[in-house]
Amino acid sequence: MxxxxxxxxxxxxxxxxxxxxxxxxxxxxxxxxxxxxxxxxxxxxxxxxxxxxxxxxxxxxxxxxxxxxxxxxxxxxAGVSQAGLRDVAALRLLLETQALRQSIAAGDLRWEADVVRAHYMLSTVEEKIIEGDLSMVNAWVQQDWEFHHATISACASPAIMAAHSSAFDRFIRYHMLVLEFRGRPAAVDHSELRDLVVARKADAAVKLLTNHIQSGLDLVLSTGRIPL
Structure with missing residues (x-):
C-alpha cells in the first residue's frame, strides 16, 4: 500500500x-x-x-x-471491537514511534518546514472544531493525517511507512464511528509534538506521542459505543 x-x-x-x-x-x-x-x-x-x-x-x-x-x-x-481497537492502536504506536525516531535523526530543513506547515493547517481546523464547527470533522481527519505523516516522513523505510498508513486508517476509523474528539487537549498535544520534533528531542517526542495515542484510545473506549 x-x-x-x-x-x-x-x-x-x-x-x-x-x-x-x-x-x-x-x-x-x-x-x-x-x-x-x-x-x-x-x-x-x-x-x-x-x-x-x-x-x-x-x-x-x-x-x-x-x-x-x-x-x-x-x-x-470489517467489524469493530474494543480488542480490535487496542490492537490497532498498539500497532500504530509501534510503527509511528519507530518512524518518528528515524525521521528526527535524518530529517532536513525541508522536513522541518513540512512539519510546521502541516501543523498550521491542522491547528486552523482544530480551532474551528473547538469553537463548535462540526462541519470541519472531515477536514480534521485529513489534516490530522497530514501532520502525523509529516512528522515521520523522513523515515527511510517504505515498509514501515506503508504499514503505518494502513494502521492509521484503521485507528482513525474508530474515531469516525463514534465522532468523538478530544478538543483542546489534542490540539495542545499537536503543538507540543511539533516543537519537540523540530527541536530534535526524540525521547520527549516519543513519550508525548505515546500519551497522545493512548488518550485517543481511552476517549473512544469511554463512549461505550464500541462493542466488546
Whole structure:
C-alpha cells in the first residue's frame, strides 16, 4: 500500500483508483457500516466501475483488513471491537514511534518546514472544531493525517511507512464511528509534538506521542459505543 493517505488527491488516477479511494473513504468515515454486506452489483452502480474493477478493489481492501471475506457469501465491512481497537492502536504506536525516531535523526530543513506547515493547517481546523464547527470533522481527519505523516516522513523505510498508513486508517476509523474528539487537549498535544520534533528531542517526542495515542484510545473506549 502507498504511504500517502487515501484522502489526498492524486495525479494520473484511473477510474479504478478513484473508486478505490472513495470506497475506502466511505468505510473509514462510517458511511459503509461495520458488518455491512458489500454486494458487487450494488458497488458497481454506486461507484460507477465495472465488475472486475470492483473485485480488484475488494481484494485490496481485504488485504488492508478493512473488509472480510465471508467464503461463498462474499464480502462485508470489517467489524469493530474494543480488542480490535487496542490492537490497532498498539500497532500504530509501534510503527509511528519507530518512524518518528528515524525521521528526527535524518530529517532536513525541508522536513522541518513540512512539519510546521502541516501543523498550521491542522491547528486552523482544530480551532474551528473547538469553537463548535462540526462541519470541519472531515477536514480534521485529513489534516490530522497530514501532520502525523509529516512528522515521520523522513523515515527511510517504505515498509514501515506503508504499514503505518494502513494502521492509521484503521485507528482513525474508530474515531469516525463514534465522532468523538478530544478538543483542546489534542490540539495542545499537536503543538507540543511539533516543537519537540523540530527541536530534535526524540525521547520527549516519543513519550508525548505515546500519551497522545493512548488518550485517543481511552476517549473512544469511554463512549461505550464500541462493542466488546
Amino acid at each position: 502507498e504511504s500517502k493517505s487515501f484522502f489526498e488527491p492524486r495525479e494520473n488516477e484511473t477510474i479504478g483508483d478513484v473508486a478505490y479511494r472513495r470506497i475506502k473513504s466511505d468505510i473509514i468515515r462510517g458511511y459503509l457500516k461495520p458488518g455491512e454486506k458489500l454486494k458487487i452489483d450494488a458497488l458497481k452502480e454506486r461507484y460507477a466501475v465495472g465488475v472486475s474493477t470492483v473485485r480488484e478493489i475488494l481484494t485490496r481492501l481485504w488485504v488492508e483488513q478493512l473488509i472480510h471475506a465471508e467464503g461463498q457469501r462474499g464480502f462485508e465491512v
